[in-house]
Amino acid sequence: MSIQDQRKLIEAIHPFGLLSKQRMDALMQKIDIAYYPSKTLLISGSISSIAFYIIIKGSVTEYIDDEVHNVYGAGDSFDADALIYGNTKAKFIVEEDLICYEIKKDDFLDLMQDKHVQSYFLQDFITRHKQLKDYDAQSELSPFLISKVSDIFLHVACVVEANESIHSALERQEELGAKVIIVKEENGYSIVTDTDLRKKVLLGDNNLGKDISTIATKGVIAVEINDFLFNALLLMTHNSIKRVVVKDGTEIVGVLEQLDLLSYFASHSHLVAVQIDKAQKMDDLKAIGHDFKNLIITLRAKGVKVRYITKLIAALNEKVYKKLFEMSVPLELRDKCALIVMGSEGREEQMIRSDQDNALIIKDGVEVELFREPMMRLNGYLLELGFPKCAGNVMVSNEFWRRNTSSYKTLIGKWTYNMSDESVRNLSIFLDAKCIAGDCALLYELKNYLHTVFHARDDVLAHVAKAVLNFETPLSLFSGFVIEKERNDKLDLKKGGIFALVHGIRTLSLQYEIKATNTIERIKELNNIGVIDKTFATELIESFDTLNAIRLKATLEAKSVDEGNSINPRNLEKNQRDLLKDSFKVINKFKKFMSFHFHLNMVV
């Protein structure tokens, strides 16, 4: 650890890497190394902070009101706030023997003259969080440069022999739904586009019995299937054409349309949506399933916020549900019921098909049994498409979730006084219900009823809200110490963070009769009516996005769905770890808010 080594270590810590060479030189002259044995109280209300600490080894826990607020490990630094504002409510205690760099208070405040450092430390949570995220996004490879022709949807190529008549070639084109006709000639290929047909047939000699090759344009511009999409785009732009033929060696395998290419780069979603609409049978829908995952991967790599990805996926899934509903329910029954999805699907927050929660509401006066057969079929289709079976059996195939309106009302009534775990769980699932097909008025009626019976029932609400405190926020897991000791090096994102947030917001929404089902929209609504303030709302939204982003990344890399929920913080990059830690801090703040709001300390 000569001066050079120390310098490298400090430069690796954001935002010190942004310092100019001169400032860095000056800083290196001012840094000392300090040692503190465990249990040392470094900073507290009465011991004001004298230095800025950067941890080389060991860990420090920050307590606010005797609760763990944050844990700092190697590479972390603290505490700018205590230095800048002169005092702090927090207590910093050495957890594991600490070796750290110290920058003295005055030197640190000097350093704050640098605008990078200043903006980093003076920012509130939200801006800092965004800055860290941006910093993170820089490292992602641009998918624009790495997507290949084989990644995209290709249209079927309509290839005909040179001596085929124009008429039969056009028939064949129609049959395949192709945009152009490719003519196989003796030495290579030629192409017939709509322009050729207009100019050479409609405006020329309109004899459809002639050989197709007589109206074809010689020479075909082609791209290799393994080539980059970017090159295909260049080819189109260069030759001002709207499509290129795709070849695998000498064989033509399809046609790449400019529209598809552009929409692939735009979002790729347009393609999937069109395919769902076009689907005639189950096999078509099955083929699309694969595209979903690709779509998620592409969008994520482009840096699209996870909340927009999930919304898009929800919209696409809704299309699939609608299609299946049409395929299984006879026309005359369709407006006598409402198909609803609940849980994560209802909140539009499901990314990977992890679960299905759905139910059917049947209009009063219509025979419930009429729907048994169609719903069994619908459930079968869903399973066939890879929607996993619901572990809690919350599916239309279960009689419990296939009732008429009045029967649902009885059920809701039960939820208000029966406080069993099962009731709370069913209520929670139902609160997220969203109507997807059929007569949606049926669901609205039930939602209104739900809000009426829960009106002013804060006692029941508190009971429901209590679950927020069920799992401890795993902040302490960030200390390498704890992980090693417990040999359980994974951290559960869902239990530790996402659940508390989703469930808390859901309960608040029930109390304030908010109709939205999406967590982020609910947060915005709660902010609009003044239950939580603007800053807190944004903090919650950003944290939720971060947790989901990290979870999504883990899920895409994991082998099973459950595996995606748990991550090892040590495998995360420093920035990701900081983002995660910040998010958990917000979750803790939210838990406190909930405890206070529902007086949870008084609920047993």
Next chain:
Amino acid sequence: MFDFFSKLKVNANRKNLKNRNFEFLFEEDLSGEYVVFDTETTGLNPKEDEILSIGAVKIKDNKILTSQTFEVFLKNSKEINSKSIKIHGIRPFDLRDAKTTKEGIVEFLNFVGSRPLVGYYLEFDVSMINKYMKPLLGITLPNRMIEVSEIYFDKTISLIPQGNIDLRFDTILKNCSIPNMGVHNAVNDAIMTAMIYLKLTKGK
């Protein structure tokens, strides 16, 4: 009694001092600081080998004052043999701005003053310094010496009596859970030795 003898020894040493400007080495230390130092040499024989570089750092209370690091490279009379280059990584090229041994030793003594010295196998480093100091000033380093491997031994033997205690530098680093981050050079080794010293004396 022991104190008395060591005082006698110091006084005898002091009488030999040729240059009055270096009286400060014998004055009582009031800084409350310690100096940890390490040398890189051409070999392990103080009689034949020479110093290539000296690295030192001060300790005060629980802090290693890396802001006041001392590092000097010294000119040598002989070619550096290729075997030792592999250990200390100092190539003839690195010594192009090196100081004469006289300049280097004087700078070092000014940095150290009368502060106690801390090191790992300090005896070797001290005898290397003395080798140059004796002809120059007529004296040997008069400072109090603190050997970290000795403190480590005392602390560890109470846990495993009759045990064989591994006193290798890397083993001590590992057992004190001190990060071994840099390559071996005089300053690095001094800083790591300082960490060991703090851990052993300030830890619980």
